[in-house]
Amino acid sequence: MSSSSATNYNKFDEPFARIYNETLGPSYNKIALPTLEKLLLPYIPEKANILDLCCGTGELSQWLLNKGYQVTGIDRSQRMLEYARHNAPNCKLILGDVRFFELLPTFHAVSSMGLGFNHIQSLSELTATFNNVYNALDSNGIFVFDLRLENVYSSTLNNRVLGDVKDDYAWAMKNIYHPESKECRVFVTTFQLRDIDCWKRLDTSFSLMSYSKDEVQSSLENVGFTEIIIYDIKLDLGLITEADMVCFVCRKPI
Template sequence: MQAYGKGFAKVYDIKWSDFAKQVAPFILDFYATTPIAQENKSILDLCCGTGHLAMHFLEKGYRVVGLDLSDHMLHYAREHARHYIESGKATFIQGDASNFTLDERFGLVVSIYDSLNHLENEQALRRCFQCVYAVSDGYFIFDLNTRRGLKRWNGIQVDDSDDEMLIISRGIYDGLNDKAWMKISGFVRMPNGLYERFEETVFNTVFEMERVKKALLDVGWKNVYFARIQDLKTPSSHLIHSNPKHTELKSDQKQISPSVSFS
């Protein structure tokens, strides 16, 4: 897993925050109806990026801990949540999703926007699941990019839709190694009015859905299933065979039935 730089963090904060805003209501609508939500109001936002998902939870009265490897991403998250940090409702920590420990237990752990695809291999993914299991008192919801989705990375895209930035994305899917890379470069206007060049290489690892499910079961989760983000309560077993472009993962209560869902 890699830490992203200052320019890319700003681009991410502006251009790629909509996904968090789209999925947050579905996640919270699911969690708010569970018994554990009445007992544990703490949420861990794993690979929290610039904090837009965390902000949705904070605005609904939950306490949030955000963890991300990139200090530049966390800079924006802390700026967005400054009021909640000052009141003790939010904390943002620099850390690796595959190697972290926290003293707090969370009713919900969530990781979105294909963040776990950034782990380099299945061993790192398993370590992540173990870390999450150790701090979870309830549910684990995450998504993954699938092979079909990553094959769409092949090609070049140019985004010059506004005066704030120019983004050039060059993607390639390596079917032999089940990896995808996207080199993202361009210019972004910084607060001082000057443009700063940025360049990042984002990589994703393909994880087989059945092996992801097995890894969760091996760690200790018991009720593991795939579901669409629009309906996290209903298992959709056909998703594991239909090779969707994108998959949402959910895991629920450890004491009752931890689960996983994809959509």
């Protein structure tokens, strides 16, 4: 993310972490869990060492840990990791930026589910992230991640509104897509109950970036990944009817 978007992200850190922990994360996991069970878990050894990038609030990391894998999670949000330490107390969790991390090639697999890579603001930064993943994977290691592609942002996601109301909290989120820059601007309003009949309002926004299938595949090839397969989660896997993302699966060669 650019420095300006990082500022917005930090401002939004607290409300987004709660929204993700209570609503968005569980929704994404309904897609991520069966996807990984089909595309990743059958192809890695028992007790494999897995790196969970953009691990968010940790539910997916804990699910992998419960299956007997060794799990390390990375996220750039301190507030997200506070939730993750509660949700996945036995996972190794690292506060870090996926664009810049450096880890030894000890991982059998790297996964990033939950659309974390759409927060990366340029193709060059996405390529840098792929290079970091490549360096962290053992030979023949598998890399699995999901993305929303630009066609989804320009159609079904443009002007979409989400929200929820609880006794002490309410939020609304609206997407506005700009096809000329391939940026989806997400506007968020939250209300937090502070006292009887006293609510605090916060308005903020952040950016998501859309990419084409071809440019992502080319970026993966440029850093050395092979056997790249792209799955439409709804059409090719038939797992979750409401899924609107694709999943890339590739390998670091031996």
